[in-house]
Amino acid sequence: MTTKKKSGKAAPKISPRAALAKATNKKAPAAERINAFTQAPLAACESDENLQKVLTVLRNKQEPVAVRLAALQSLAAAAFSAIAFEPCRNDYIATLREISQDDDPEIRERALGLLMREQDGFAQKALLDGLKKPVKALVSPEKALQLLSYDVHAEAYAAAREIVSKPPNPDAKQEALRLLAADARSAPLFEQVLRDKDELRENRQIAASALSALDPEKFQNSAREILLDRSEFEDIQATSLTALSHFADQEELAKDKPLMKSIDRLSSKAKSAKYKRSARQFLAKRDR
Amino acid sequence: MGTPSESEFARLIDTLAADPHRREELTDWLREDHPVYDQRGTATVVRMRGWILLALARAGITEKSLLFVLEELDNGIDPYLVAAAASALRSYQTPNAVFAPILMRALDQIRYRDDPVSFAGYGAYAVSGDQTSPVRELLKTLLWLGPLARSVLPDLEAIRAERSGGLAKKLLPELDQTVSVIAGENRRPHRETESCCALPDNLATKLLWPRGARLSADAIESTTFEDHEGAPVTFREFFRGHPSIVVFFYTRCDNPLKCSLTVTKLARVQKLLAEQGLADQISTAAITYDPEFDLAKRIRVYGQDRGVCLNLHHRMLRTTAGFEALRTHFKLGVNFIESLVNRHRIEAYVLDCEGRIAARFERLRWDEQEVVDRAATVLNERDPAGAPAVKESAAARQVARTTVPLLGTIASLGVAFFPKCPICWAAYLSMFGVAGLNQIPYSPWLQPLLIALMLINLVSVWLRSWFTGRMLGSYLVTAGAVVILIAKIWPTWEKAVMWGVVLTFAGSVLSAAGSLTRRKQLASS
Numbered sequence: 001m002t003t004k005k006k007s008g009k010a011a012p013k014i015s016p017r018a019a020l021a022k023a024t025n026k027k028a029p030a031a032e033r034i035n036a037f038t039q040a041p042l043a044a045c046e047s048d049e050n051l052q053k054v055l056t057v058l059r060n061k062q063e064p065v066a067v068r069l070a071a072l073q074s075l076a077a078a079a080f081s082a083i084a085f086e087p088c089r090n091d092y093i094a095t096l097r098e099i100s101q102d103d104d105p106e107i108r109e110r111a112l113g114l115l116m117r118e119q120d121g122f123a124q125k126a127l128l129d130g131l132k133k134p135v136k137a138l139v140s141p142e143k144a145l146q147l148l149s150y151d152v153h154a155e156a157y158a159a160a161r162e163i164v165s166k167p168p169n170p171d172a173k174q175e176a177l178r179l180l181a182a183d184a185r186s187a188p189l190f191e192q193v194l195r196d197k198d199e200l201r202e203n204r205q206i207a208a209s210a211l212s213a214l215d216p217e218k219f220q221n222s223a224r225e226i227l228l229d230r231s232e233f234e235d236i237q238a239t240s241l242t243a244l245s246h247f248a249d250q251e252e253l254a255k256d257k258p259l260m261k262s263i264d265r266l267s268s269k270a271k272s273a274k275y276k277r278s279a280r281q282f283l284a285k286r287d288r
Numbered sequence: 289m290g291t292p293s294e295s296e297f298a299r300l301i302d303t304l305a306a307d308p309h310r311r312e313e314l315t316d317w318l319r320e321d322h323p324v325y326d327q328r329g330t331a332t333v334v335r336m337r338g339w340i341l342l343a344l345a346r347a348g349i350t351e352k353s354l355l356f357v358l359e360e361l362d363n364g365i366d367p368y369l370v371a372a373a374a375s376a377l378r379s380y381q382t383p384n385a386v387f388a389p390i391l392m393r394a395l396d397q398i399r400y401r402d403d404p405v406s407f408a409g410y411g412a413y414a415v416s417g418d419q420t421s422p423v424r425e426l427l428k429t430l431l432w433l434g435p436l437a438r439s440v441l442p443d444l445e446a447i448r449a450e451r452s453g454g455l456a457k458k459l460l461p462e463l464d465q466t467v468s469v470i471a472g473e474n475r476r477p478h479r480e481t482e483s484c485c486a487l488p489d490n491l492a493t494k495l496l497w498p499r500g501a502r503l504s505a506d507a508i509e510s511t512t513f514e515d516h517e518g519a520p521v522t523f524r525e526f527f528r529g530h531p532s533i534v535v536f537f538y539t540r541c542d543n544p545l546k547c548s549l550t551v552t553k554l555a556r557v558q559k560l561l562a563e564q565g566l567a568d569q570i571s572t573a574a575i576t577y578d579p580e581f582d583l584a585k586r587i588r589v590y591g592q593d594r595g596v597c598l599n600l601h602h603r604m605l606r607t608t609a610g611f612e613a614l615r616t617h618f619k620l621g622v623n624f625i626e627s628l629v630n631r632h633r634i635e636a637y638v639l640d641c642e643g644r645i646a647a648r649f650e651r652l653r654w655d656e657q658e659v660v661d662r663a664a665t666v667l668n669e670r671d672p673a674g675a676p677a678v679k680e681s682a683a684a685r686q687v688a689r690t691t692v693p694l695l696g697t698i699a700s701l702g703v704a705f706f707p708k709c710p711i712c713w714a715a716y717l718s719m720f721g722v723a724g725l726n727q728i729p730y731s732p733w734l735q736p737l738l739i740a741l742m743l744i745n746l747v748s749v750w751l752r753s754w755f756t757g758r759m760l761g762s763y764l765v766t767a768g769a770v771v772i773l774i775a776k777i778w779p780t781w782e783k784a785v786m787w788g789v790v791l792t793f794a795g796s797v798l799s800a801a802g803s804l805t806r807r808k809q810l811a812s813s
Contacts, residue, residue, distance in 0.1 A: 093404060119542070183628075184578075
């Protein structure tokens with residue numbers, strides 16, 4: 001802050017109303033308007049007139065995308081205060097639905113993201129339709145899955161399972177697995193992904209985390225097998241070890257000699273110092 | 289017929305609404321357990337149910353469908369469904385003052401989610417703000433009630449007076465019109481009386497089965513559960529031998545007015561049972577609709593976070609086998625997409641000592657005291673001799689509620705003016721000479737007794753405040769006790785003693801009144 005004052009380059013603080021006037025002034029330079037929007041959230045919902053001005057910028061496809069995104073950001077910030085935002089919410093949601101079909105992909109993505117946070121049925125339907133018919137898709141499949149995962153009640157499990165079995169790209173598969181982490185019936189799938197050494201390591205990590213939440217018992221069995229397997233990757237072994245140290249029956253663990261031996265091996269022979277340390281900590285807690 | 293597509297469903301509903309002989313069937317399609325909702329996502333279920341409510345709005349709601357409409361207003365949080373329900377209510381044959389508080393509550397609940405909705409066609413979503421919204425529909429329905437909505441006029445006026453936030457500007461003319469029509473005197477009086485707080489008699493929010501008419505629980509005796517500690521237990525083991533109060537919930541429910549509130553109310557039920565000394569005779573259970581996800585630890589934490597007392601008599605349960613049989617036996621108002629709930633109603637049950645359903649409270653928010661009273665009645669079925677005991681204990685509670693503040697104040701007075709020596713004692717009693725009280729010997733042991741009584745009153749007021757959430761009474765009584773004790777210890781404060789008595793009395797009365805108001809509120813909600 002001090003440096004900024006000394007250099008004299010800090011943006012002068014202006015009142016929210018003045019900021020809004022500048023932000024919605026088409027003649028002002030884009031950079032100044034974007035900066036002004038960051039100071040405008042409080043003014044955007046002060047009156048219906050102000051709100052309509054910001055919404056006009058947001059809807060106007062002739063405006064620079066960066067300015068429209070700043071307007072969107074400003075409204076999203078204002079929306080955090082549910083009580084103060086009450087008079088604006090109705091038009092805001094309607095506008096988000098409108099711009100979720102915008103030509104600009106980033107505007108579409110951001111609008112759909114904000115709508116999904118509100119568990120909006122319109123956005124959910126648009127995303128699901130896009131997954132079923134990619135020509136209709138408003139966003140990439142991985143983004144659609146990520147946004148659908150905001151609502152556990154979205155009917156996205158079937159679509160996600162299909163993507164896991166026939167992924168259009170690795171990111172989409174990863175997002176599909178993340179989404180299925182809330183689906184109790186996907187535990188067998190996660191068990192399979194976790195044990196599959198040919199699977200991407202990120203996917204196996206997701207599977208480990210999902211399985212430990214959905215079926216802790218199955219996860220503990222798998223984690224034990226992974227720790228006993230000398231050909232297994234160290235990072236997967238470390239994840240398994242962490243989960244066992246937190247969730248497993250500690251007395252049973254202490255009695256498991258083959259497991260202790262394998263953790264002992266990890267503590268001395270792991271390539272990463274970090275994994276060695278976790279294994280040592282695990283053994284030290286059990287006086288070994 | 290297989291599962292209809294959404295467009296087929298919409299056409300079918302339109303056909304039913306258009307046929308005066310088949311309109312009644314619309315209500316059956318609103319049942320949560322209807323197969324048409326099986327394996328549909330929540331958003332799809334919302335579209336489907338909203339379309340039925342709009343069909344009812346066109347065809348006119350009947351006594352049978354009224355409950356479903358009120359349910360949506362009472363505990364719905366989806367803007368489209370609340371808007372459709374508000375619209376449907378206006379098609380009811382007679383406006384009734386009892387609808388006003390339900391509409392007002394719906395308005396309070398939905399106003400921060402006043403999203404634009406469209407009634408233009410099946411599955412339509414509004415993409416401009418000039419269409420309708422739940423708040424707009426609720427205001428229209430309050431306007432339809434007119435002067436019958438007078439009980440909520442202060443709430444509407446408070447909304448109009450809000451400075452920060454408040455309704456959207458475009459709704460203000462409608463709010464003004466609603467307020468002026470409700471307040472207006474020149475309107476012709478309605479056929480209905482203005483007395484509120486009583487739902488139509490035929491509204492089946494609770495169903496009671498007499499002893500001989502209850503369905504046997506044999507079909508679900510072997511259903512196995514795992515409790516909040518992971519301990520296995522069968523239906524027979526847990527529900528046989530004593531009455532039980534059972535509620536259904538699931539931890540991933542995103543409607544705070546349903547599962548979260550239900551489990552919180554169960555905690556309140558447990559407190560009422562404990563107050564009546566019934567906690568060991570009547571068990572409570574919360575059973576999850578989502579046993580595959582709701583593992584033992586999840587349900588335990590969910591219950592504990594909402595104040596539920598958990599032990600061998602009071603458990604949170606997940607089925608490990610036999611959920612479908614349980615669902616059929618209880619006729620649960622729930623449906624699923626895969627293992628996840630897509631829609632459910634509020635439902636609480638009282639089971640008798642054979643595990644049979646003796647009462648069901650459904651759809652609208654149930655009253656904890658009413659459920660406890662019903663369970664107590666069922667308990668006495670088993671042991672008829674016990675019946676008076678329950679009545680007596682209720683009467684005794686009522687007496688205690690009024691006498692404790694009175695006794696507390698008398699004790700405070702006693703402590704305040706207790707004579708310091710035998711001479712003062714004689715002087716005091718000489719005032720009662722006519723009644724012969726001057727024969728009573730000086731009794732210094734009375735002072736600690738009176739102090740103890742005063743402290744009992746203090747504790748009682750604090751407990752009552754804790755239950756009602758109204759703390760002013762307890763603060764006043766505490767201040768009164770402190771003033772009296774100081775005045776007794778330091779003679780220079782002697783003149784303040786009367787203030788101590790006044791504070792104690794005021795606090796005790798406030799506390800008792802607060803308790804009474806709270807009970808009335810619970811009863812009316």
